[in-house]
Amino acid sequence: MADTSDTGKRMRIEVLRYRPEQDAEPFLQGYDVPYSDDMSVLQGLQYIKDWLDGTLSFRWSCRMAICGSCGMMIDGEPRLACKTFLRDFPAGSVRVEALAHFPIERDLVIRMDDFLAKLESIKPYIIPKEARSLAQGEYLQTPAELDVYEQFSSCINCLLCYAACPQYGLNPDFVGPGIMALLHRYNADSRDGGASARMEVAGSEAGVFNCTAVGYCSEVCPKHVDPANAVNQNKTRAAGDYFLRLVTGKGGAK
Amino acid sequence: MKPIPRRSNAPVFWGLFGAGGMLAALFGPVLVFMTGIAVPLGFILPSDAMSWAHMQAFAQHWAGKGLLFVVVALFMWHAMHRILHSLHDLGVHAGAALKIACYGLALLVSIVAAWVLLALGF
Amino acid sequence: MNTPDPRRPYVRPMAGWWRRNPFFVEYMVHEATALFVAAYALVLLVGLLRLAQGEAAWNGWLDALRSPVALVFHVVLLAAFVYHCWTWFRIMPKTMPPLVIRGKRVAPGVITACGVAATVVCSLVVLVVAWGATR
């Protein structure tokens, strides 16, 4: 934790509080936190939790933008608290709220079981195109083949893209950007042959066509995954699959 | 886990939306400029560019008919698809009724355009 | 034997969501270009109807296009179409598979620029053809 004793600078951190057992609805609570220029918003929240108000709840762990725990709305934008710095709020105050579009479980903690259920639905694992035993060694995959899906495999499941997606907010059945990035990650992997199985989700009424190409999901992604691209590439694929089914008589819409 | 919802019919409408959007992006500005500004003002293009004779000939040619139909119909499908989604964005989730209204209007415009173009003869 | 579930997740309303972020405001504005595209399609449709009704009707429509209101309206339409064109190609890199040329991914900005350039070329071609065909 940054040494905050000697800087004399203070930041007003306004936190959206919600304790389901005592509050009817969320409300803003302000805290004055001493800070230094290298302190993150997360460190500011930790300071509050440790020294000002132990009842404030939030998720965090790695502090280095890889575990994906600390996504929150910071001055209205979905950000990772660990890599958003207090120095970037020169007005001396910052507002922190739970990630948009998710139910608030408590304070800055959102309920995310919907995301896990969706992840489970897309078969997020290699469905081998061709079988291979361990004794046969690794599948060959050139750097170019790796490059096709690597960016989508970088999703840390931080859910910022969901908080950036109004279509998910308006219709929580929508599979959403992050899950589509992961779905595409496997479809685009040269070792995988499971794309048709995953089409059941991508081409469904909860699938890609709920996206209206707002594009903000890709803007807020802290890992340059570009989920909007994953969604929209799959619109083309899903449409192709749809018309192919019509032509080949395999049913089209079920 | 929730059962996977059924297959979406959206590709049909999305395809029309995309085609119309691309057409509007590539040719929309120049068409508006021609029909709405250049010809009425006689600016760049001759002011009789859209004379009765010219347009009659254009609309009676199969290629001209095709172009006119595609522009009117696809612009409409593009627009109505977007408007439908924007209404949803604004909180108007009317479901099937709204869908029928929006896509129905696009279909109506398409039919009228086709009918008129056919009526204009070859 | 366990205590009842004390959870009471709070779902925030979506009303007015698009006013919460400049990015969303811009999105709604560019979605609104659809109104102008529809309007223009209807203008053209009316023109077609007038064309079918005979020369007098057609000339009436042409006269209407020359009215100041129609001219101003078309200037607005033009702006909307240009904005539609720009936003359409701006989002295009996100909607297509990665374009790899000589082992390197083409940057999004280049794709957008190519799209806009295509519009410029199409516009010139249409103008030249129209000019050639009607003079």
Added chain:
Amino acid sequence: MDVWKADVAIVGAGGAGLRAAIAAAESDPSLKIALVSKVYPMRSHTVAAEGGSAGVVQAHDSLEHHFHDTVAGGDWLCEQDVVEDFVARSTEEMVQLEHWGCPWSRKADGHINVRAFGGMKIERTWFAADKTGFHMLHTLFQTSIKYPSIRRFDEHFCLDLVVEDGRVQGVVVVDIASRRFTLIQANAVILATGGAGRVFRENTNGGIVTGDGMALAYRHGVPLRDMEFVQYHPTCMPGTGLLFTEACRGEGGFLLNRDGYRYLQDYGLGPAEPTPRNKAMELGPRDRLSQAFWYEQQKGRTIDGPHGAVVHLDLRHLGEAKLRERLPQIYELAEEFLGVDPAKTPIPVRPAVHYTMGGILVDGRCAAPLPGLYAAGECSSVGIHGANRLGSNSLAELCVFGKTAGVEAAAFAKSVAHGRADVLLKQAGASQQRALALVTDTSGTERIATLRKEMAQSMEDGCGIYRQADTMQATCDKLAELRERYRRVRVEDTSSVWNTEWLLAIELGYQLEVAQAMAWSALERRESRGAHQRLDGYGERDDVNFLRHSLAYHAGADAPRIGYGDVKITRSAPGTRAYGAAGEQAEKAEQERAAQPGPAGEAHRG
């Protein structure tokens, strides 16, 4: 209290826990597997591992080399039979991960690529850019979804093991979101809860790395082995302790002091060549590099920064393109957290606590002395790290021993029957009451953060890179005081939903006990070996008295009792641990000696 009947319960869903779950599920699909984690699996700290995972693949490499690098790297405090098993199986595990989709970095021909790492004779570190742990974790997690017999208890906190009839029969967990308790009845329990680095102040670890599983086993009489060996990683971010992977040096980075001088050549790691050769200079082992920093600091040759002394990790000569390709995350960390462009400016770094070499005592089958209890990963001491872990062995360990634990636990679970639920429920109820007492008793006065801060500072003061009896004793005393004060800890938050303050209090209880095991084990080891270095007259390795594993036994409210256990030596008799040019000479001499007839190996039993 709800009851959920499982065959195998796994606590911790990081790399080791997930690998164990998959192995158990594959070994018998009819088994019910409970996978408990206090976070969603993809948040587990495996996610933060950067550099890579070891597995012999190159033709000029061999299992023998990997074995020797590991054992010598561990200063011969390794279980050599376990190391043999480990090196023999790690490559297969890496291939398995590849089959499951792990996006390993590749060579142009499509085969996987390997990079150099500290303390390694030949390059054998498989890597996925500099996010290897992240990719391994997500691959394992997403693959685990394939197995319907794995029932996850995400965001469930483990409060206790249930031990009855002399064997482990389950765990008590609480749902963090609702504070509802569940007894997971299980015939075998695997602990895979990770390390305990958060007991130190400046560390590379995530907030969740609080030694929970270690404390749970320890409280039930299972000794914690070799806890004095705590790895300082030499290149961490000042202040936060965030990690700049060893791969920075594996790719050719330099360490410079305030004069721009590659100071490692002054510490027996030279010669300084433009590209560090394996096992020399910047590619020396972590303990030696961290120790060299300490000496540089003593000599006043470090640079003063806002968070204390630093040296420079210089990557400039690698160029932006290579850095973006091989070390993208490092690049962004430096840019965003420090405002440093590593292609233009050296990165300020200093050592920070990184890894807990010791842990729950288990044998080569991952079985603890308590029947039914297994452990894998950083929380365990299976015996491959000795006194200093070789970089990139921990990720391989997760897979190799995660699998072992899963298979062994599944076999054990099938060999016994479920005990009586009512008896177990009674125990579980008592655990629940103990945990709830922290919130129901509002008479406490001690602030959690105060206790935690004092503990972390004290551990850093007493159990740092260099140690001496008086400061270690002071740490031991301080920890005893803190445990006493902990009995009066105050939890302000009494609510049920997502009461993280309550969990922090429980974790602090775990941490204080694990810290005690570390400090007392350190105090009692009167020699210097690997990561345990003393300045008070015990500066040399003492194989006569201390070629032995330390074993810390829980002793209730008192300080732990420290015992010792044998070290299994099969092929490699303790030798000189030398790196750089000296290391190459020593190796040559070793080969000549080995060529001569005579007994070798079976020496030095502690």
